[in-house]
Amino acid sequence: MILEGRRAVADFLNASSPDTIVSGESATSLFFNLSYAIGKELNGNQNAVITNYEHYSNLSPWLELERRGLVSEVRFTDISKEDGTLVLDELDSLIDDKTRIVTVSAASNVLGTKTPLPNIIRRANDAGAYSIVDAVHHIAHGPMDVDSLDCDFLVFSGYKFFSAHGSFMYGRQELLEELKPYKVKPAPEHPPHNWELGTRDQAKFAAIKGVIEHHEWLAKQIGSNIEDETTQGSGRVSSLKKAMSAVEDYERSISKIMLTGFSDTPGLNQMPHVQVYGLTDPNRLADRDPTFSFKVKGFANNEVVERLWTEHDIAVRAEDFYSKVHEVYNDPTLVRASFVQY
Known part of the structure; x- marks a missing residue:
């Protein structure tokens, strides 16, 4: 094993x-x-x-x-x-x-x-x-x-x-x-x-x-819909690249919704009371993962976390995430929302 x-x-x-x-x-x-x-x-x-x-x-x-x-x-x-x-x-x-x-x-x-x-x-x-x-x-x-x-x-x-x-x-x-x-x-x-x-x-x-076997299975479900220079190869290596390229594409669509909104729900870019840290340009989604850190003006970070969970069943966290980035922004904690394929 x-x-x-x-x-x-x-x-x-x-x-x-x-x-x-x-x-x-x-x-x-x-x-x-x-x-x-x-x-x-x-x-x-x-x-x-x-x-x-x-x-x-x-x-x-x-x-x-x-x-x-x-x-x-x-x-x-x-x-x-x-x-x-x-x-x-x-x-x-x-x-x-x-x-x-x-x-x-x-x-x-x-x-x-x-x-x-x-x-x-x-x-x-x-x-x-x-x-x-x-x-x-x-x-x-x-x-x-x-x-x-x-x-x-x-x-x-x-x-x-x-x-x-x-x-x-x-x-x-x-x-x-x-x-x-x-x-x-x-x-x-x-x-x-x-x-x-x-x-x-x-x-x-x-x-x-x-x-990894799950991602092989995912590649089979995708079939030949994903094919670019990142998926070239043979056997399991190629299948796994296809699966992860599909994951990447899917998550970009989620990132776009997060920034620009969906239907009548505004995205982060349409919320003047929300400050987003990092890339917010929807034309540069290829340059970011679907991880968004932000602050809501007028609310403590822990209150944002609690209200998103109790009122909307949305799970986010607020802390320093063991990152040096907080020293750059001189901000000890941020609220973070992270998306994955499921």
């Missing part, structure tokens, strides 16, 4: 081998183990580049390297307060010949903003830096292809993708071999097992296998 689960995840991510798939207890644990292993390769004169909308699971591990003197600084790519997108022009000055780590979210878990991954990963690889993707928030919203992205590592959590708790990391085969993570002496010396702490939970692998 463990091997079958690894194979399923490898196919979902279009990874070359199940041996490139590492399981963990959480995305946070995988990022800390990865930062520990990479930290052994650093000399203290190098830097790391990250975005200002990261979840702290992909922030604290790299700040810890700075605290320990293993990197000279952690540099942050700014985001535009107007639309929540990255200020990409800064990357040319942030990524230099001393950059050793570039780690970014595939999408912000607060703003919904998608990161232009191919652009950033290419710059990281050109600089000789480790390219790392936090796909935790985005994993349920669209195709993820590590071969096409050419990233070194990619991490996601099972429970964010309709599965059980636990997490998975893709790692480039040669880097999984070269880097030295936390490991007890008798444990295997080669990946993926040398990256995994303790006995593996078979139920976690069974759960993720079931989720």
Whole structure:
């Protein structure tokens, strides 16, 4: 079951081998183990580049390297307060010949903003830096292809993708071999097992296998209606890309309704008393996931959460969502509504 689960995840991510798939207890644990292993390769004169909308699971591990003197600084790519997108022009000055780590979210878990991954990963690889993707928030919203992205590592959590708790990391085969993570002496010396702490939970692998099989089924229901450059391939890999492309298209239609309204119900853009954080342009739905954070003027965030639930059966949350984005906007909590395929 463990091997079958690894194979399923490898196919979902279009990874070359199940041996490139590492399981963990959480995305946070995988990022800390990865930062520990990479930290052994650093000399203290190098830097790391990250975005200002990261979840702290992909922030604290790299700040810890700075605290320990293993990197000279952690540099942050700014985001535009107007639309929540990255200020990409800064990357040319942030990524230099001393950059050793570039780690970014595939999408912000607060703003919904998608990161232009191919652009950033290419710059990281050109600089000789480790390219790392936090796909935790985005994993349920669209195709993820590590071969096409050419990233070194990619991490996601099972429970964010309709599965059980636990997490998975893709790692480039040669880097999984070269880097030295936390490991007890008798444990295997080669990946993926040398990256995994303790006995593996078979139920976690069974759960993720079931989720991926569901998306294979979804692809069969869709048939040939979805066909573009993201769905090219053969067998299960192609089917899964078709399924996730269909999910992406469906969720864009939900995002459009959320922003522009439906029938007699106004969207967020038609509500002057609502402040939306992030992209609100209905012509740029391809640049965001269906995650919307907002505040309602005249109401405390917790009151908005309670009234949406008690009066309309709409479940939203209000908190900081472990994201650095709140420091950018100087706003400690926001109300967040997130949509998925069901």
